Amino acid sequence: MLAWLVSLQASIQSSVSEHILAFSASGDWAGLLSVMPFAVLFGFAHAMTPGHNKLVLATYIVGERSRMWPSLSTSALLSAVHIGSAVVIALFANWLVSRNITQAGRAPLLEDISRWFLVAIAAWMIWRAASPRAHSHLxxxxxxxxxxxxxxxxxxFIMVLAITQGVPVAGAMFAVSMLIGVGCVLAGVAILATLAAAQLAAQVARFPNLPRMIEGVAGLFLLLVATSQLVG
Known part of the structure; x- marks a missing residue:
């Protein structure tokens, strides 16, 4: 399954790149618009592969026992920042690209900032679970x-390609389509995690200390994931 998703991504990326180059040469909007559904599929397939903090998102939702709408809002924001930060870097931060973007298209500086944030959030969840008087939610x-x-x-990658070809609007359109695909996958994760959290909440009446235990375990797991990524 993973090999098929990777192969599908490569095929769609090649197709999108070709259409951006063709649009740069011809200005054919119809041809560019025709590939946008594939960009949505690209985002969906990309988000299904390992990464994108799907497990981290689910852990947070279960630990916080979030309701459906806040969970979906969180997943939407995660998707928007994930895609939007790439667009901002490509458009406005050439100095960041030259200093912090590796050849693999990663941004180590921003990744480390993200992971330190997650470490702090995990520590806060653990502290709240251990403190009987702490009731505020993150x-x-x-x-x-x-x-x-x-x-x-x-x-x-697509944004930089589009900018170098003088058609940044094509890259922006791709980013929006990509966001739809990624957002659908993370919304699905949020829904499943919220339903799981609701099932666990149903046991609270029988086990009064269960919410704190769940949050503590979720915090420890989130801390483990974030620190392992920081270490290597």
């Missing part, structure tokens, strides 16, 4: 921003 917006602060390398 806003999903902070988590969504922190987890999404890793630019999408594929969006960055």
């Amino acid at each position: 806003r999903g917006g902070l988590f969504g921003f922190a987890a999404g602060l890793v630019p999408c390398p594929l969006t960055l």
